[in-house]
Each structure stands twice: as C-alpha cells, then as structure tokens.
Amino acid sequence: MQAITCNSHNVQLHNNNDMLPLIRSDISLQETEDSWEKICRSILSFSQLIRASAGNSSQDIIIIARDAMKSERTRLSGPATDLIATMASELGTDFEPLLHLFFPTLLLLCARTSKVVVGRARNCIMSIIETTQLVVVMSYLTQSIRDKSVSLRTVAAEGTLACLNSLNPPDLAKEERTKEIEGLIRVSIRDANAEVRKIGKQIYQAYELLLPIRAESTFDANKQKISRFKL
Numbered sequence: 295m296q297a298i299t300c301n302s303h304n305v306q307l308h309n310n311n312d313m314l315p316l317i318r319s320d321i322s323l324q325e326t327e328d329s330w331e332k333i334c335r336s337i338l339s340f341s342q343l344i345r346a347s348a349g350n351s352s353q354d355i356i357i358i359a360r361d362a363m364k365s366e367r368t369r370l371s372g373p374a375t376d377l378i379a380t381m382a383s384e385l386g387t388d389f390e391p392l393l394h395l396f397f398p399t400l401l402l403l404c405a406r407t408s409k410v411v412v413g414r415a416r417n418c419i420m421s422i423i424e425t426t427q428l429v430v431v432m433s434y435l436t437q438s439i440r441d442k443s444v445s446l447r448t449v450a451a452e453g454t455l456a457c458l459n460s461l462n463p464p465d466l467a468k469e470e471r472t473k474e475i476e477g478l479i480r481v482s483i484r485d486a487n488a489e490v491r492k493i494g495k496q497i498y499q500a501y502e503l504l505l506p507i508r509a510e511s512t513f514d515a516n517k518q519k520i521s522r523f524k525l
Contacts, residue, residue: 334362334370338377356395363399368410375403375414379421389426397422397434401450405443416449423456429465432457436474444487451482451493458500467505475501476512 362374378396382389400422403415423431431453438450454475458466465471479501482494502509 331369334373338373356392360395360399363396363403368408371403371411372414375400375418379418382418382422383425386426387428389422390428390430393422393426393428393430397431401434401438401446404438404449405441405446412445412449416452419449419453420456423453424460427461429457429461429468429471432466432471432474436478439478439481444490447482447485447487447490448493451478451485451490451497454478454482455493455497455500458497458504463504467508472505472508479513 359374359377363371363378365371365374378400381392385392397419400415400419404412404419406412406415419431422428435450435453435457438446439454441447441450458475466475475497479494479498482490482497485491485494498509498513502513
C-alpha cells in the first residue's frame with residue numbers, strides 16, 4: 295500500500311486503521327447497478343475517518359475516490375466530491391500534493407450538463423481555494439477560461455475572482471501569477487457569454503485594487519474599453 299504524505303499532517307488513521315481494509319475492499323469494487331451504493335457508503339466512511347484524524351491517506355483509495363467523482367450516478371459522484379472538500383478543509387496548505395489529482399477532475403465536472411454536478415464541483419473548487427490558500431490553483435483556472443463549455447469558463451472566472459479576494463496578496467503579486475491573471479482578464483472580458491464578461495470585469499476591478507500600479511501600466515490603454523465593455 296502506497297501512502298500520500300501531506301507534510302506536517304502526515305496523516306495516520308491511528309485507531310481507525312482496522313477499518314481501512316474493509317473500506318479499501320468495498321471502495322475498490324467495479325461500479326455496477328448492484329455495487330455503487332456500497333462504494334458510496336465506503337466513501338462516506340473514509341470521509342468520516344479523514345475528519346476524525348488528519349492522516350496519511352492510502353493512495354489507492356484516493357485514486358478510486360477520484361474515479362468515483364466521474365461517475366454518471368450523482369448519488370455516487372456527490373459524496374466523492376464532498377470527500378475532496380473535506381480533505382482540503384482538514385489539510386489546508388498540506389493539500390498541495392493532492393491538488394493535481396483532484397482539481398483537473400473537478401474542472402472537468404464543471405463542463406457536465408447536469409446542474410447538480412456542476413454546482414457540487416463548483417462548491418468544492420471554491421472550498422479548496424478558501425481553505426487551502428494554494429495560489430497554484432490559478433494555473434488550472436487560466437487553462438480553463440478558453441474552454442468551449444460556458445459553465446466551465448464561468449467557474450474558472452469565479453474561481454479567479456475568489457483567489458483575488460481571499461489569497462495572500464504577496465503570492466498573487468509574483469510575476470508568474472500576475473501574467474496568469476492579466477491573461478485571464480483579457481480573455482474573460484471578451485467572452486461570448488455575458489456572465490463571464492461580467493465576472494471578468496469584476497476580476498479586473500479586484501486586480502486594480504490589489505496591484506494598482508501594475509494594473510494601470512498593463513491595462514491603461516484599454517481601461518475605458520474594460521469599463522464600458524458590453525455585459
């Protein structure tokens with residue numbers, strides 16, 4: 295069994311270790327009409343263990359939980375998505391080693407046609423941003439702002455706005471991040487969708503408050519266009 299170590303938390307499920315074999319057995323089942331409820335119960339049990347003690351999470355269980363997020367059954371994908379939010383909340387910044395496993399999948403879920411799935415994935419993304427304070431999420435959001443899915447572009451814009459409103463300003467002020475934010479602003483304010491354009495303008499306004507000199511030097515020539523851009 296391979297474990298994922300999350301820095302200072304170094305999650306050990308201590309007295310709950312005897313439950314892991316059963317959880318692993320049930321959560322590893324092939325998803326069928328007969329097995330999906332057992333998988334769902336195992337995910338909920340694993341979520342309770344995470345809350346009980348911040349610990350080393352078995353990699354095989356984590357990967358299976360990620361796969362469960364992709365299920366077309368919302369009663370299975372929902373608890374799996376909620377599990378990720380729980381892990382992020384418990385681990386905080388130590389969630390970073392797991393980010394690449396879950397964040398791209400959450401963004402893919404935002405492109406689904408089901409409003410329930412999109413809403414749940416969006417809430418999980420916002421929770422990760424707020425509870426982990428990991429500025430590296432910006433890279434994933436920037437990549438998604440050009441997607442053909444309107445719902446995904448909207449979540450990417452909303453996530454960026456949440457980053458500007460909640461993350462550590464010195465982290466956002468680094469050259470790599472400012473370029474990502476500025477690129478996202480340029481794309482979002484010209485988006486075909488009115489809601490994305492509206493959020494894009496809000497991102498610019500938040501960026502202007504955060505880094506006024508940088509914003510002015512970068513967007514001064516286009517400031518009137520941004521303020522008057524048709525929403």
